[in-house]
Amino acid sequence: xxxxxxxxxxxxxxxxxxxxxxxxxxxxxxxxxxxxxxxxxxxxxxxxxxxxxxxxxxxxxxxxxxxxxxxxxxxxxxxxxxxxxxxxxxxxxxxxxxxxxxxxxxxxxxxxxxxxxxxxxxxxxxxxxxxxxxxxxxxxxxxx
Numbered sequence: 660x661x662x663x664x665x666x667x668x669x670x671x672x673x674x675x676x677x678x679x680x681x682x683x684x685x686x687x688x689x690x691x692x693x694x695x696x697x698x699x700x701x702x703x704x705x706x707x708x709x710x711x712x713x714x715x716x717x718x719x720x721x722x723x724x725x726x727x728x729x730x731x732x733x734x735x736x737x738x739x740x741x742x743x744x745x746x747x748x749x750x751x752x753x754x755x756x757x758x759x760x761x762x763x764x765x766x767x768x769x770x771x772x773x774x775x776x777x778x779x780x781x782x783x784x785x786x787x788x789x790x791x792x793x794x795x796x797x798x799x800x801x802x803x
Contacts, residue, residue: 666740668757668783670702672791674709679792685799690716690733692726692743735802737795739783740766748773755798757791759783774798 680687691710693703703719718729726743727750730736736747736754740763744756748768755774756767760781767775776794778786 664700665760666758666783668739668786668791670705672786672788673706675788675792676795677710677713677715679796680799683796685796687799688714688716690718690729692721692738693717693719694743695720735799737798744768753798753802755795757783757786759786 677689680689689710691706693706697703697706698720707717718726721729723746727746730747730750730752733747733752736744736752738744738747738754738756740756740758740761744754745768748754748770751770751772753772753774754768754770755776756763757776757778758767759778760783763775763777767773774794776786776791
């Protein structure tokens, strides 16, 4: 998530990730990171219901120090333009970050392991699942 819904790829796209990873033969386990904003908007409930029965970890409304400790045990991070993305980059994780409408030249972490995907219109709701997933699959395959 992000503090602004405009900076988020549509929820239905995130819901499809575990199934897409499995269909692509990727052996990955996702950690879902949610906070107060996602809880208030009902996003946490929607995601946990959609991922019911999937093998994933859920880190909800954690103190940043505890989240940083858990992130450091991860192989990579995929997210939006958010504070948590900056935390993941600060933990030296390879990151794939979706940006729109903000300018990644200004707001993206500058770490060499950060890869940014933008939607040319600046509207992430216009970034098709197929394109977003292709970027994510390529990113995950590089890590293997």
